[in-house]
Amino acid sequence: MAGWPAPPSSAPVLSDVDDPLAGHPRYEKIRWANPDKPNVQVALDRVASRNVAVKFIERGAKVTKHVKREILHHHSLVHRNVVRFYDAFLTPTYLVIVQELGEMNLWQHVCNRGGRLAEEEARGFFRQMIEGLEYCHSMGVANRDIKLENSILKTQYAGGVSTPVLKLCDFGYAKGDSDSNAISLVGTSSYVAPEVVDPSKRDPNPNAGQRIYNAKMADIWSAGVALYVMIEGRFPCGTEKSNGCMEALLKRIAAMKLDPPRLMSPGAVELVMGIFKASAERDTIAKIKERAWFKDGMGSAPASEPELPAEEGVPSVAELEAVIKKAEIAELGTNLSIDELMDSVEME
Ligand SMILES: Nc1ncnc2c1ncn2[C@@H]1O[C@H](COP(=O)(O)OP(=O)(O)OP(=O)(O)O)[C@@H](O)[C@H]1O
Numbered sequence: 429m430a431g432w433p434a435p436p437s438s439a440p441v442l443s444d445v446d447d448p449l450a451g452h453p454r455y456e457k458i459r460w461a462n463p464d465k466p467n468v469q470v471a472l473d474r475v476a477s478r479n480v481a482v483k484f485i486e487r488g489a490k491v492t493k494h495v496k497r498e499i500l501h502h503h504s505l506v507h508r509n510v511v512r513f514y515d516a517f518l519t520p521t522y523l524v525i526v527q528e529l530g531e532m533n534l535w536q537h538v539c540n541r542g543g544r545l546a547e548e549e550a551r552g553f554f555r556q557m558i559e560g561l562e563y564c565h566s567m568g569v570a571n572r573d574i575k576l577e578n579s580i581l582k583t584q585y586a587g588g589v590s591t592p593v594l595k596l597c598d599f600g601y602a603k604g605d606s607d608s609n610a611i612s613l614v615g616t617s618s619y620v621a622p623e624v625v626d627p628s629k630r631d632p633n634p635n636a637g638q639r640i641y642n643a644k645m646a647d648i649w650s651a652g653v654a655l656y657v658m659i660e661g662r663f664p665c666g667t668e669k670s671n672g673c674m675e676a677l678l679k680r681i682a683a684m685k686l687d688p689p690r691l692m693s694p695g696a697v698e699l700v701m702g703i704f705k706a707s708a709e710r711d712t713i714a715k716i717k718e719r720a721w722f723k724d725g726m727g728s729a730p731a732s733e734p735e736l737p738a739e740e741g742v743p744s745v746a747e748l749e750a751v752i753k754k755a756e757i758a759e760l761g762t763n764l765s766i767d768e769l770m771d772s773v774e775m776e
């Protein structure tokens with residue numbers, strides 16, 4: 429069985445004293461977004477007068493095709509349940525991705541609630557996760573790392589009522605319809621689908637010469653794991669630790685040996701068990717949305733969302749490609765100021 433790969437956009441380890449934005453004309457560090465993941469900061473965007481999330485990716489060898497995909501796929505997605513992509517720019521050391529800021533990730537929220545959520549609250553988040561996923565898939569993008577930590581919560585205030593809105597983030601493993609076939613073991617161990625772990629679970633594809641998996645169906649499995657964790661407060665196949673080692677966990681996922689749910693209502697059990705099946709039999713998003721438990725309390729149809737306004741100043745694909753190309757070069761001469769560096773990017 430294959431080992432577990434390092435994340436494609438390997439996070440730089442930045443200490444509290446490091447400030448890659450120091451002296452930047454537009455963005456100013458406020459704090460780390462998540463103390464456990466010191467590669468995303470909350471920063472002030474002086475031009476747009478708002479706080480944003482900025483993600484740092486070290487320039488040079490770490491700017492791989494995965495980083496290019498992360499940026500270009502994320503840039504193509506505009507939906508209420510996907511973190512908005514705003515900008516990408518260079519500092520002498522980092523490629524920096526600027527995004528809409530949320531308050532915390534869903535894992536942190538679940539932890540704050542003592543390790544699990546009431547079913548009603550979990551259902552609200554799951555619905556939004558499915559809406560975001562359905563949109564990404566309709567745009568030809570599979571995320572391949574759906575999990576609570578990659579689901580950002582942002583409070584929306586309207587008419588005196590505050591509602592937490594779930595937004596998918598982190599397209600670091602994303603696979604587009606026009607990218608190469610999905611064959612790699614990527615994602616987060618406790619969330620990955622059996623066919624991702626075990627190629628013998630994939631349909632043979634005579635044209636590809638390799639056994640490929642359907643990355644969109646694999647996303648649906650991971651969303652099922654997220655729902656299970658929210659309600660049950662544990663993973664359906666456990667974790668690396670509870671299984672003793674990574675290989676044991678992956679073997680268990682491949683064999684689909686799940687711990688039966690104990691706390692879910694029958695309707696929620698029916699829904700997750702429709703997801704925890706081999707890829708070819710797994711519920712599609714359309715089927716999930718037809719399940720009684722999913723629809724319960726929503727009236728006859730979910731309210732349609734108003735279209736999101738166009739975001740000003742978001743770079744074009746060509747501009748982003750130019751930034752990524754420059755980011756592949758480790759460090760430019762330190763005699764260039766950030767302004768000069770940015771000007772030189774804009775000229776190309
Ligand atoms: N837009 C955002 N708003 C608020 N917090 C965010 C945002 N984006 C990321 N974060 C925080 O930073 C964490 C890491 O972000 P992200 O998943 O993009 O980085 P990563 O290095 O690719 O992570 P990993 O490889 O572990 O999945 C998230 O789990 C979240 O806590």
Ligand SMILES: [Mg+2]
Pocket residue numbers: 577578598
């Ligand atoms: Mg992540």
